[in-house]
Amino acid sequence: MPWKHNLLNLFEVLDTMVVTDGAGVVLDTDAGFSLLVGWVKECREQRRRVYFVGNGASASMASHFSADLGKMAGVPTEVFTDCALITATGNDMGYDQTFAYPLGQRMVPGEILVAISSSGNSPNAVAAVRMAGRLSGRTVTFTAMSPDNAMRSLGDLNFYLPAQTYGMAECGHGIALHHLVDLF
Structure with a gap:
């Protein structure tokens, strides 16, 4: 596959990212990032934490x-x-508790969990998102692959990339997360 084709594919994946709220309502991408920035600023002002979880390359991104x-x-x-x-x-x-258990010991209401999973179906990341919800934390998911992945319907804010390969999903998540950081 030619390099230019990969670049165009990545652009298409990023350009068609879908951001939804906890009710599944589609948000404008910039509005989604703006909402997340507001939540992070609230955490900063209240000295609350933002937690990150992921497996493999997503762990490196976390x-x-x-x-x-x-x-x-x-x-x-x-x-x-x-x-x-x-x-x-x-x-x-159990491996599915590798994030949920320590999160349950630390998270307080109003803190944020950012869960990154290319498939959106990683059992330990899904369990962490559920735990954060039980603890009245805010949950943000970054997923790809299947539009009906498990995590995409669990977050208070969900960033979904219609990438079909792990490479495109991981590159896209990295760009989206760099965009978040660059907003500060």
Whole structure:
């Protein structure tokens, strides 16, 4: 596949990103980012945290954007990428609890969980989004692949990319998350 074709495909995926609220109502993309920026600013003002979770490349993005948002927005952030925490939680409670369990120990109402999953069906990310909802946290999902993935209907704010490959999904999520950080 020629390079130019990949570039055009990435542009198309980004240009057709769909942002929805918790009721499934489609929002203008800029309005979605504006809402998220407002929530992050509230966290900063109230000294509340923004948590990030993801698996594989999405875990790397979670770590990357936790650091970037903390630095650029001045908001406390946390990411669950500590090897001992992940393996102990996975071993003792099941892999699906690797994010939900520590989130349940830390999150307070009004904080934000940003969950990144290319498939939108990662059991541990889905469990974290559900836990954040039970804790009265705000939930933001970044997903791709299937439009009816599990996480897309769970967030208070959902950024969905109609990417069909992990490469396009991951690149698109990275660009969207860089856009968020750049808004600060």
